[in-house]
Amino acid sequence: MSLELNFKMMTKFVGSLCVLFLIAALGCESAPTPTPTPTPQSPIAFFRIVMTWPTTLCLTLKDGRRCVQRTAADFRMHGLWPAYANETSAVNCPNPPPYRRDIGEMVKPPLATWWPGYAKSDNLLWAEEWYKHGSCSGLTLMEYFSNASRLAYNLQKEIRNAFNLKGIVEGRSKLYTPKTYWDALLTQFNYEPQIWCKEHDRKKYLNEVCIVYPPELHSSKLLNQRHVFWMQK
Numbered sequence: 001m002s003l004e005l006n007f008k009m010m011t012k013f014v015g016s017l018c019v020l021f022l023i024a025a026l027g028c029e030s031a032p033t034p035t036p037t038p039t040p041q042s043p044i045a046f047f048r049i050v051m052t053w054p055t056t057l058c059l060t061l062k063d064g065r066r067c068v069q070r071t072a073a074d075f076r077m078h079g080l081w082p083a084y085a086n087e088t089s090a091v092n093c094p095n096p097p098p099y100r101r102d103i104g105e106m107v108k109p110p111l112a113t114w115w116p117g118y119a120k121s122d123n124l125l126w127a128e129e130w131y132k133h134g135s136c137s138g139l140t141l142m143e144y145f146s147n148a149s150r151l152a153y154n155l156q157k158e159i160r161n162a163f164n165l166k167g168i169v170e171g172r173s174k175l176y177t178p179k180t181y182w183d184a185l186l187t188q189f190n191y192e193p194q195i196w197c198k199e200h201d202r203k204k205y206l207n208e209v210c211i212v213y214p215p216e217l218h219s220s221k222l223l224n225q226r227h228v229f230w231m232q233k
Contacts, residue, residue, distance in 0.1 A: 044138055045085040047213045049151050051159060052078040055170075056205040057118060060198045067118045073170070075159050077115040077152035078208060079129060080144065082137045082215075089133075096135035099127045107145045114152035115145075138215070147217050159209060162188030181206055 054071035061067065082090040101123050104111045117125040126145065134144040163169075166184040168176055178195060185193040194210040 042084055042090070044082040044090060044136070044215050046083055046215065047137075047217060048079070048081045048083060048089075049155065049211045049213055050078040050081065051075040051152065051155050051209045051211070053206055053208065054116075054118060056198055056200075056207045059205065060200050060207070061119055065119055068120070071118065072113075072116070075152075075156045075209065077148055079133060080137070080148040080151065081133045090136035091132050093136035096131060097141050099130045100141060103141060103145050106142065107149050109149050109153045111145055111149045114149045114156070151213075151217065155209075155211060158188055159185065176206075178206075181209075185209065 052075065054067075054076055058067035058071055084090055100106075103126060104122060111126070112122050115126070116122060130141065130144065134141070137144050139147065162184040163181070165187070166180065168174075168180065168184060178197060181195050182193060185191075185195070189211070191211070195206065196208040196210070197204045198207040199205070
């Protein structure tokens with residue numbers, strides 16, 4: 001069941017976030033910004049790790065698309081996206097190592113569990129993410145997907161714990177303000193998160209949570225979102 005949001009009580013700050021993110025569909029976007037041409041002088045400054053609530057993802061698919069997998073009852077990875085110091089995402093870097101279709105069998109914890117395709121095959125999703133985002137990560141294919149699976153496994157537990165501690169449970173009879181989610185995550189991570197809401201049938205649903213990690217991908221050095229704004233996916 002999706003987590004519904006009661007917007008009547010939302011604060012001005014968090015409410016503005018949700019309204020902004022509803023415009024963007026499935027991505028981390030605000031005002032369009034040209035993506036710089038990757039060069040050796042453009043090191044990766046941070047990673048955006050985006051965790052999605054699968055039920056909302058499947059509920060809000062457009063153009064007649066449907067999820068091809070059963071949805072999990074916990075957050076799952078949407079993307080591991082490198083970005084430059086000027087806050088633009090690093091995408092489509094040239095000459096990446098080729099994608100391997102057996103990567104899902106090589107990665108532990110299981111990549112198919114923590115980064116499922118839902119609306120497309122797993123291999124199609126992973127190949128797209130590798131060539132668009134992983135190609136600029138500075139990581140090998142194995143490192144990129146191993147880190148993604150590890151982070152997804154750890155973050156879903158932390159997000160779930162954050163919500164449990166605040167009494168947040170999924171179900172259509174339960175309504176929460178965006179600030180309730182935001183405060184729960186702030187308490188858990190001691191860190192300012194980003195939450196993203198989506199609309200379906202005139203109701204707002206919690207869709208995604210974004211955590212910003214430094215280039216070494218260690219949680220001990222999380223970067224506060226107030227200093228790292230959403231830019232293009």
